[in-house]
Amino acid sequence: MSELIVSILLLTGAGFMILAAVGILRLPDLPTRMHASTKAGAMGAMMTMAGVAMHFADVVVFTRAFAIVIFILITAPIAAHVIGRAGYFLGTPLWEGTIKDELKDNYDEKTHSLYSGFEPAPESVIPPTHKKRSEDDED
Amino acid sequence: MLSVVINIVYFMLSVALLFAFIRLTKGPSLPDRVVSLELIASIVVGYVGVHAIDTGVSSLLDVAIVIALTAFLTAVGFARFLERGGRKSE
Numbered sequence: 001m002s003e004l005i006v007s008i009l010l011l012t013g014a015g016f017m018i019l020a021a022v023g024i025l026r027l028p029d030l031p032t033r034m035h036a037s038t039k040a041g042a043m044g045a046m047m048t049m050a051g052v053a054m055h056f057a058d059v060v061v062f063t064r065a066f067a068i069v070i071f072i073l074i075t076a077p078i079a080a081h082v083i084g085r086a087g088y089f090l091g092t093p094l095w096e097g098t099i100k101d102e103l104k105d106n107y108d109e110k111t112h113s114l115y116s117g118f119e120p121a122p123e124s125v126i127p128p129t130h131k132k133r134s135e136d137d138e139d
Numbered sequence: 140m141l142s143v144v145i146n147i148v149y150f151m152l153s154v155a156l157l158f159a160f161i162r163l164t165k166g167p168s169l170p171d172r173v174v175s176l177e178l179i180a181s182i183v184v185g186y187v188g189v190h191a192i193d194t195g196v197s198s199l200l201d202v203a204i205v206i207a208l209t210a211f212l213t214a215v216g217f218a219r220f221l222e223r224g225g226r227k228s229e
Contacts (some may be wrong), residue, residue, distance in 0.1 A: 018151050021154070021157075048189060076151070076181075079210075
């Protein structure tokens with residue numbers, strides 16, 4: 001029974017890994033490749049570790065496997081975010097079928113500041129009412 | 140039954156490793172290569188886990204921990220290198 005569960009976990013994990021590898025080989029640009037590899041690859045490693053914990057059925061091994069799972073779960077999104085950010089700033093070309101790139105017009109690559117599109121024009125940064133009140137205070 | 144499954148899993152992981160390696164050699168930009176290196180590291184973590192089951196040596200899990208740690212550190216290091224102006228293409 002335990003052998004059956006271990007086999008299923010290992011096979012599913014390897015299936016996720018192979019899906020990630022096919023995705024990283026076939027998809028057209030950097031963000032889509034990361035979409036395939038980080039999620040499915042981490043899932044495959046975690047399911048393999050679950051299979052290892054099931055197979056040994058020992059507290060020490062279970063703790064180690066659980067630590068690996070937690071570590072992958074924490075670090076995979078961070079690594080993906082960091083690489084994706086670096087790749088975007090390098091100007092890696094997106095796929096030509098990309099529909100939406102919301103950062104393109106709203107992000108200043110020099111100062112790393114993000115605009116929402118609702119900023120007032122530079123001349124009217126201080127609203128007139130505030131100006132008047134400050135003049136009154138001076139009096 | 141488990142030994143047959145382990146052989147199948149070894150084969151699947153090897154195919155996945157081959158695909159990731161093709162992307163590593165082809166990859167048009169450096170971030171592509173870093174992403175595929177990260178995938179290779181997690182495939183190797185899976186390999187080590189399967190090998191631990193195969194041989195019955197549970198100490199091999201420490202190797203998996205270290206590989207996962209170094210994969211994360213290389214990803215962060217490469218990203219910082221790229222953002223500070225590394226080689227743009229290649």
